[in-house]
Amino acid sequence: MFLICRNFDYENFLCTLLLPNDIRTSAFAIRAFNIETARVQDSVSDPRIGQMRLKFWEETIDNIYNGHVPKQPVASELYRAIKRHTLSKRHLKRLILARSNHFSTSFLSLDEMESYAEESTSPVYYMLLEALGIKNIHADHAASHLGKAQGLTNMVRSVPHCAERRLAPPLPQDVMMEKGVSQEEIIRGSRSDNTRDVIFTVAARASQHLEKARSIKTNLPEPAFRIFLPGLPVGQYLEKLRLLHFDVFDAKLQRRNSLLPLALYWNRFRMKF
The missing domain is CATH 1.10.600.10 (Farnesyl Diphosphate Synthase)
Incomplete structure (x- = not known):
């Protein structure tokens, strides 16, 4: 999580380092999840493949809240953050839905x-x-x-x-x-x-x-x-x-x-x- 945030979201990475100790790890997990969904559009040339990757994250969130955690680093850390702080599922879904609805940059x-x-x-x-x-x-x-x-x-x-x-x-x-x-x-x-x-x-x-x-x-x-x-x-x-x-x-x-x-x-x- 640390490296993902530092490499792809440096300014927010610095801000996250200054958060209280008890939420810093969870904050990195939230930021890393946001980066993963945001990067989908940049990493594919075919919108259909991009939508499939966003669908993966949507299903991953559902699985996490049902207690089934995929063997994926960001998903594992996000699961711990959700359990530790009782994070709302709707906010995670909104991030995915925003990218899915506006896969075009126009x-x-x-x-x-x-x-x-x-x-x-x-x-x-x-x-x-x-x-x-x-x-x-x-x-x-x-x-x-x-x-x-x-x-x-x-x-x-x-x-x-x-x-x-x-x-x-x-x-x-x-x-x-x-x-x-x-x-x-x-x-x-x-x-x-x-x-x-x-x-x-x-x-x-x-x-x-x-x-x-x-x-x-x-x-x-x-x-x-x-x-x-x-x-x-x-x-x-x-x-x-x-x-x-x-x-x-x-x-x-x-x-x-x-x-x-x-x-x-x-x-x-x-x-x-």
């Missing part, structure tokens, strides 16, 4: 993109709150907004990767049509003002949700702050993108922030995200 509208961002990201935070035993409507509200912010930001960050593989960018068609930008332009790495306007529109929505999540912090129980630490790298990326005038293809955005571990530690101490 979204008709920004609202549809936002909905996918929440369905594919917020359940992770709900389960981490469950693992900590936090039942708080404000924490759930913050988790929903942070999930939307992080999900939207992740899709913006994936645009250069999609262009490199000549895949349709995960951007809303309504916004692209409004700004007069085609998918082919994005795939070619267009850095035009119109392309930047598309990126700005999505990034602005992500920023709104991040600020909303942060505005709830005064109502959050103290342990919840560690769970929401991923809001820091999300905010850092969005700010860097703004300073680069929303040029998503700028190489500076691809560089790893060597000071992030220190910033995360300092923010955990200050109870900020």
